[in-house]
Amino acid sequence: MHKISVLLADDHAIIRDGLKQLLADTDDISVEGEAANGNEVLALVRECDWDLVLLDISMPGRSGLDLIKVLKEERPDLRILVLSMHHEEQYAVRALHAGASGYLTKESDSEVVIGAVRRVAGGGVYMSDKVAELMVRDRQPATEPLPHTRLSDREYQVFDMLVSGLGLTEIGERLSLSVKTISTHKTHIFEKMNVSNTAALIHYAIAHHLTKTEEY
Template sequence: MSAEKISILIADDHKLIRETWTFILNSDARFKVIAECSNGDDAIEIAKAQRPNIVLMDINMSPTTGIEATQQIRKVSPATKIIGVSMHSQPAYAKKMLSIGARGYVTKNSSREEMIKAILEVHGGNKYICDEVKNIISEQLLEENQAPSINLLSEREIQIIRLIKQGSSSKEISTELNISLKTVEVHRHNILKKLNLKNTASLVNFINNSAIDLV
C-alpha cells in the first residue's frame, strides 16, 4: 500500500507559475496539488475547506497579501503548513513569514530540487529557509562580526577618542590639544569613517564597549 500523497495548495498571482508548479509536483508520486488560486482570499477559503498539508504561498499577492493570508490560514486550518514563496531574497521577508507561523521560505530563484526539499522538510515537521536567503544571512553576520579596529587610528585620533570618552566637547578638545575646532571636527569625521560608525552616539558606544583601554 503506497503512502498517502502530500496535498498541496498553490497560491500565486502568476498563472504560468501555478501551472508550472502543478505540473512539476503532480509528476512526482509523493505529491498531489489539490487546488491553485491567484489571490490571498481564495487561498484562505480553499485552505479552510480542503485542509491541504502544504500551501505554497506567494507573499506579494493583492489585495490580500500572502502574509495576511498566512495569518488567517493559521487560524482556520492550523495543521496546514505554509511555505512563503517570493522574489525577495532579503532575510527580513523570511523572518516576517516565519514569525507569523509559516514553516518555510523559498525565493523564485530556487531550483525544483530545493522546492521539493522544502516541501518534504516542512511536511516532516522541520523549518526550511532556502540557500539564497541563508547565504545572505551568513554574509550579514560576517560583516557584523568584522569589528572596527582601533589600530586604524592615528596617535592624534586616539588622543581625541580618549577625550571623547572622558566627556569632553569638541571645543574642550581643541583647547586641550591646542588645535582649531575645525581640525577637531575633521579628526572626528575621519575617526567615524575609519571605524565604519555612523555618528557620535555609535562612537561612544564603541569606546565604552571596546576591550582596548583608551584611558
C-alpha cells in the first residue's frame, strides 16, 4: 500500500515530534522529511517529490504566504496543508489564495489533522466551517472593505508582527529584510488603515479578532 509521504515543516521540535507520533500511528501516512525553516522546506521540495507538505507559515527565514507561492511556482502539483497557530481570521483566506489546499489551526483535534492530511494529499481541499464562511465572504463584493483587507500579503505579515509587539529591527530579522524596508511597509500600513500609531493598529486587531494566542 502506498503511504502518503509528508514533509513536516515547523520550527518547534516539540511540535514536529508530536505530529510525527500522531501520523506514525496511521497505516497510510509517513513523515519522510522535516524542516525547521522556510529555506530548508524549499531545498527539500527541490530535492524530492512529496505527496504533501504540512506547513507552519511562521518560521524563520523565508516563510509565510511568500513561501507557499514559491513552492507552488516550482512544484505546481505539490499539495500544501497549513497547520498554524494563527486563527482562521488571520491567514486562512490568504493562504488558500496563495496556493495552499487546506488550513488548520494547531488547536485542531488529532482526528481532524489526520483527516485533512488524507483529503489534501488525495487531491481535495480541507476547510473548516469557519474557513468556508470566510471564503464565501471574501468572494462577495463589499461596498466598504475592511482596511486590513487592502494590505498586501507582506504588509499584512508586518501588520501581524507589529500588533504582536515586535519592533522594526526584530521584524526585519525574522523576515530577512532591512529595517528601512520594514519601516516603509509600516508607513504604507498606517496610510491604508488610516491610523497614526501602533496602538491604534493593536486596537483594530483586537476589535476584529486578528490577534493570535501565541508569540512568534
